[in-house]
Structures are given as structure tokens and as C-alpha cells.
Amino acid sequence: xxxxxxxxxxxxxxxxxxxxxxxxxxxxxxxxxxxxxxxxxxxxxxxxxxxxxxxxxxxxxxxxxxxxxxxxxxxxxxxxxxxxxxxxxxxxxxxxxxxxxxxxxxxxxxxxxxxxxxxxxxxxxxxxxxxxxxxxxxxxxxxxxxxxxxxxxxxxxxxxxxxxxxxxxxxxxxxxxxxxxxxxxxxxxxxxxxxxxxxxxxxxxxxxxxxxxxxxxxxxxxxxxxxxxxxxxxxxxxxx
Amino acid sequence: xxxxxxxxxxxxxxxxxxxxxxxxxxxxxxxxxxxxxxxxxxxxxxxxxxxxxxxxxxxxxxxxxxxxxxxxxxxxxxxxxxxxxxxxxxxxxxxxxxxxxxxxxxxxxxxxxxxxxxxxxxxxxxxxxxxxxxxxxxxxxxxxxxxxxxxxxxxxxxxxxxxxxxxxxxxxxxxxxxxxxxxxxxxxxxxxxxxxxxx
Numbered sequence: 001x002x003x004x005x006x007x008x009x010x011x012x013x014x015x016x017x018x019x020x021x022x023x024x025x026x027x028x029x030x031x032x033x034x035x036x037x038x039x040x041x042x043x044x045x046x047x048x049x050x051x052x053x054x055x056x057x058x059x060x061x062x063x064x065x066x067x068x069x070x071x072x073x074x075x076x077x078x079x080x081x082x083x084x085x086x087x088x089x090x091x092x093x094x095x096x097x098x099x100x101x102x103x104x105x106x107x108x109x110x111x112x113x114x115x116x117x118x119x120x121x122x123x124x125x126x127x128x129x130x131x132x133x134x135x136x137x138x139x140x141x142x143x144x145x146x147x148x149x150x151x152x153x154x155x156x157x158x159x160x161x162x163x164x165x166x167x168x169x170x171x172x173x174x175x176x177x178x179x180x181x182x183x184x185x186x187x188x189x190x191x192x193x194x195x196x197x198x199x200x201x202x203x204x205x206x207x208x209x210x211x212x213x214x215x216x217x218x219x220x221x222x223x224x225x226x227x228x229x230x231x232x233x234x235x236x237x238x239x240x
Numbered sequence: 241x242x243x244x245x246x247x248x249x250x251x252x253x254x255x256x257x258x259x260x261x262x263x264x265x266x267x268x269x270x271x272x273x274x275x276x277x278x279x280x281x282x283x284x285x286x287x288x289x290x291x292x293x294x295x296x297x298x299x300x301x302x303x304x305x306x307x308x309x310x311x312x313x314x315x316x317x318x319x320x321x322x323x324x325x326x327x328x329x330x331x332x333x334x335x336x337x338x339x340x341x342x343x344x345x346x347x348x349x350x351x352x353x354x355x356x357x358x359x360x361x362x363x364x365x366x367x368x369x370x371x372x373x374x375x376x377x378x379x380x381x382x383x384x385x386x387x388x389x390x391x392x393x394x395x396x397x398x399x400x401x402x403x404x405x406x407x408x409x410x411x412x413x414x415x416x417x418x419x420x421x422x423x424x425x426x427x428x429x430x431x432x433x434x435x436x437x438x439x
Binding site for chain 2: 048049050069073074076077079080081083085087088089090091100101104105146149153
């Protein structure tokens with residue numbers, strides 16, 4: 001479904017991604033782990049064009065993504081993105097946040113978009129908060145609304161960029177639960193996370209990034225229990 | 241007349257100020273940004289009184305058959321849009337980058353982002369400085385009396401010539417201005433409270 005070929009990216013003289021190639025198949029849950037600064041988030045942001053890439057190519061559903069504004073919008077209609085800092089629209093209620101994308105981009109009539117938004121809010125367990133403003137929701141609730149906002153666009157692929165890193169520890173569980181349910185429902189997911197429990201139990205494949213490269217990848221058991229590269233061994237030793 | 245001038249200035253200033261604010265923040269054209277900036281420098285860097293003179297005496301010379309109301313309105317709108325444009329530019333740029341990214345990742349076009357996500361938030365931030373500026377433009381309309389346009393101050397002067405009581409007349413004129421500005425300030429703080437929740 002998603003194929004990244006030889007992607008490189010620099011910020012000034014700093015090379016953050018070096019010739020990265022990665023495939024994500026339909027229905028697969030791929031989790032990217034690695035130290036801060038290893039290029040995980042940048043990789044994710046390059047996929048949906050929030051960051052331009054310097055070289056390499058990105059293929060989605062067997063079509064190469066050409067980076068024109070129109071082509072990027074076509075891609076983004078099919079690829080949801082959830083941010084570390086939620087980035088909900090503060091001037092809108094939870095329901096309006098979720099309904100806005102379909103209304104504006106797909107021209108779904110207001111009533112229809114809102115009933116669909118209500119479904120998505122129920123799915124993340126927040127139907128009763130539909131009229132709340134983001135400022136009155138907890139971090140965990142905001143992040144669940146953000147996931148519902150992504151889902152309302154009917155994405156084929158969801159990207160999660162360290163979505164629990166800005167949350168208080170007691171709120172992480174509720175967000176991971178939503179992601180796990182989503183994975184079980186068959187959604188294709190590419191997720192950057194520091195939650196190793198989630199990576200181990202939910203991922204079909206774990207990708208370890210180090211210094212802008214994919215250093216090792218494989219099923220969770222193999223990556224966590226029989227790491228090959230010294231860097232991965234050190235990383236796992238440090239977090240477990 | 242002062243009321244009418246204020247209304248025209250507020251409306252015209254907001255419309256053109258919005259255009260200027262958008263020009264100055266448009267990410268795809270340095271030329272648009274430069275035009276906006278140049279306009280601001282010119283109209284903010286010269287006295288309102290002289291702008292009124294130039295439009296009032298200059299437009300007829302250039303062959304435009306404008307009434308006094310039209311001339312002074314154009315001057316006031318030109319002047320106030322420079323300020324309002326700058327207020328809006330600041331507000332637009334103060335919106336968090338995450339708002340742009342979130343709406344971009346929902347496949348919004350630039351104008352959809354602006355209209356649905358950025359401007360609604362930017363306007364809320366703009367309310368206090370906009371009200372402040374509007375209050376000062378009400379007082380600014382008094383300058384048009386100098387070219388003989390009959391608004392509040394000029395009316396006062398005319399009454400003065402009949403009564404010869406400058407202190408009384410001008411004090412009353414001041415009261416009229418205050419009566420215009422004070423409700424506006426009140427309205428401003430009410431809007432603020434309504435639009436900016438305390439969280």
C-alpha cells in the first residue's frame with residue numbers, strides 16, 4: 001500500500017534521513033522505534049508531505065506521489081495523520097473538529113458530516129463530549145478526538161506521530177486502547193512511538209531507526225528478544 | 241456625519257485591511273508580501289491630516305469628481321486599512337504552526353485553511369487591538385473638519401461662531417465623542433469575553 005524508496009532528507013547540513021526504504025502492506029500495523037533524533041518523526045512527516053523530501057520516491061497504492069499541491073491533497077484525503085500535540089481546532093467543538101474535514105474537503109452536507117462525526121466520536125468513546133471545546137478536554141480526550149478527526153475522512157492509512165508522548169502517564173492507556181481497537185479493525189497503521197508495550201503487542205512489524213537509517217526490522221518477538229544490531233541491543237537495554 | 245464616517249471607515253478599513261493582511265502573509269508570493277508591506281509603510285508613515293489633504297484636494301485635480309464625503313472617506317479607509325492590515329497580519333502569524341499542519345493533513349487547500357481554521361482564530365485575537373484602533377479612528381474623523389467637512393468638530397466650530405463660548409462648546413463636543421467611543425469600548429470588552437473563553 002505504501003512504499004518508500006531511497007528517501008533522503010536534510011535540514012541544512014544535518015542529514016536526518018539517509019536512503020530510507022520501507023514498505024507497508026494493507027492491513028499491516030508497522031511501529032517505528034528509535035532514539036530521539038533518529039529520524040522517526042521526520043520519516044512520518046515526509047510521507048504525507050508536511051516535510052518535502054530531497055531525494056527518493058513515495059508510492060501509495062501503486063502510484064507515485066508527485067509533490068504538486070493537488071497530488072499531495074489527493075494523498076492526504078486517503079492518509080490520516082495524528083500529531084503529538086493533538087492540534088485540534090480550538091475554536092470548534094469536538095464534533096465540529098471531526099466533521100470539518102469531510103464538510104470542507106469532501107463537501108459532505110453538514111447534517112450528514114455531523115452524524116458521521118458522532119459515530120467516530122462514539123468509536124473513541126467520546127460521544128458525550130461532542131459539544132465540548134478542546135480546551136475543556138483532557139489530553140487523552142483531545143488525542144482521541146484527533147484520532148476520530150482523522151478517521152472521519154475514511155483514510156486507507158493512518159500515521160501516528162508519537163501520539164502519547166505529550167500525555168500524562170495515566171492518560172496514555174485510553175489512547176493506546178483506541179489505537180489497538182483500530183488495529184484490530186483492520187486499519188493499516190504506521191506509528192512512531194516510545195510505548196514498547198504497544199509495539200510488542202499490537203505491531204505486526206517493528207522498525208528500528210538509528211542515525212537516519214532503518215537499522216533493523218522484523219516481527220516484534222524477533223526485534224525485542226533477539227536483536228541483531230548492537231545499537232538496537234543497546235536501545236532495548238536502555239528502555240527495558 | 242461623524243457616525244457615518246466612522247461606519248464607512250470601520251467597514252472599508254476591515255475589508256481592505258483583510259486584503260492587506262492576506263497579501264502580507266501569503267506564503268507563495270514574495271511580491272504580494274512586498275506590496276502589502278510597502279502600502280503599510282506609506283500610509284502608516286505619513287500623517288493622517290496630510291492624507292486627507294491629498295485625497296480632498298488631489299482627487300479633483302486628477303479629474304475625479306468626488307464629493308467631500310467621498311474624498312475624506314477614501315482617505316480614512318486608506319489610512320485605517322494600513323493599521324488594520326498590520327493587526328490582522330500579526331494575528332494570522334501568531335496562530336500555531338500545528339493548526340496549519342493539522343488542516344493540511346486533512347487535505348485542505350490554502351484558502352480553506354485560511355477561512356475555516358486560521359482566520360476565525362486570528363479574528364478573535366484581533367478584537368482588542370481592532371477596538372482600540374476603531375476608537376482612535378472615531379477621534380481621527382475630527383481631522384476632516386479642517387478641510388471644511390461638516391462633522392462633529394466642525395459643527396461645534398460653527399456653533400461657536402454664533403455663541404462665542406469656546407470652553408462650553410468644545411466640552412460638549414468632547415462629550416459627544418466620548419459618548420461614541422465609550423459604548424464601543426464596552427462592546428469590545430464584551431466581545432472579548434464572549435470569544436475568548438477563560439481556559
